[in-house]
Amino acid sequence: MTKPHASASLDRLLAGFLQCGTWAACALTGAGLIFGTKALTAGVALFILLPVLRVVLMFGVFARQRNVLYAAITATVLAVIVAGCVIGVHLGPLAD
Template sequence: MKNAMPRTLDRLLASFLQCGTWAACALIGAGLFVGTKVLTAGVALFILLPVLRVVLMLAVFARRRDYLYVTIAATVLAVIAAGCVIGIRLGPLAG
């Protein structure tokens, strides 16, 4: 069963990223005709896809009770969150 886990997770992540990429492309394409808010949503989705990937991995590992990888994924999310908070706080200083 352990050998099947990486293949299943790889396929799940590949499908998730493929659908997310198509959705982001569709939003950007629609945004060219509809307006900048839709276009911005597509760009934001492209930016969020890697973060959502880590969230998906965290959920899969938690469901499988693989606590080492849950801890790793949670740590990665904490680092991303800390980077966002620091970026928001220092944003006015950098400009």
Template sequence: MKSGAAGHPRLERILAVVLRYGTGLASGVIALGLALAAAGWPAGSNRLAALSGIDVVSAGIALFILLPVLRVALMLAVFLFERDYRYAAIAALVLTIISLGFVFGMQAAVTAA
């Protein structure tokens, strides 16, 4: 019997790669947004004038927030692929809880506005 994620070396490798590159991407997006904001973006009549540096920073922060959700989704996929249904059910439950929190949070934000 496998014991959790420690019994899944493929899962550990996939998660390490996704989290490493995801963190780098989110950090790069935030750095780009800070550079654009420092440079006074948007300037002139540009097509992307509606996108400010702070919007780019917000997108980078959103990427950081999405990384744990992506991790749970990848865990679910790997557990299903390896037919480890007990851990797949746990990952599916966690994804369901995250999804319900998102839906109820968005509903509360819409009704408060």
């Protein structure tokens, strides 16, 4: 089980990460409105990727803490995300 101070530290790390990521995505989206669609696309993509990057960050923190249970749970979540992406690409509108 995680210690209370470790949980608070993880919460602060995740909050800072998501805040910086959201500001970066907003800046890219705003730049896209001024300069063109590539920056706009990058901003929207960053908004979409932020939750996935959060799970990756959590996996890294749990692995570093040697918290096997939570690392396994986050690895399972990542595997489900990857499987969903692969299935979506093969069965979705971009499929051959």
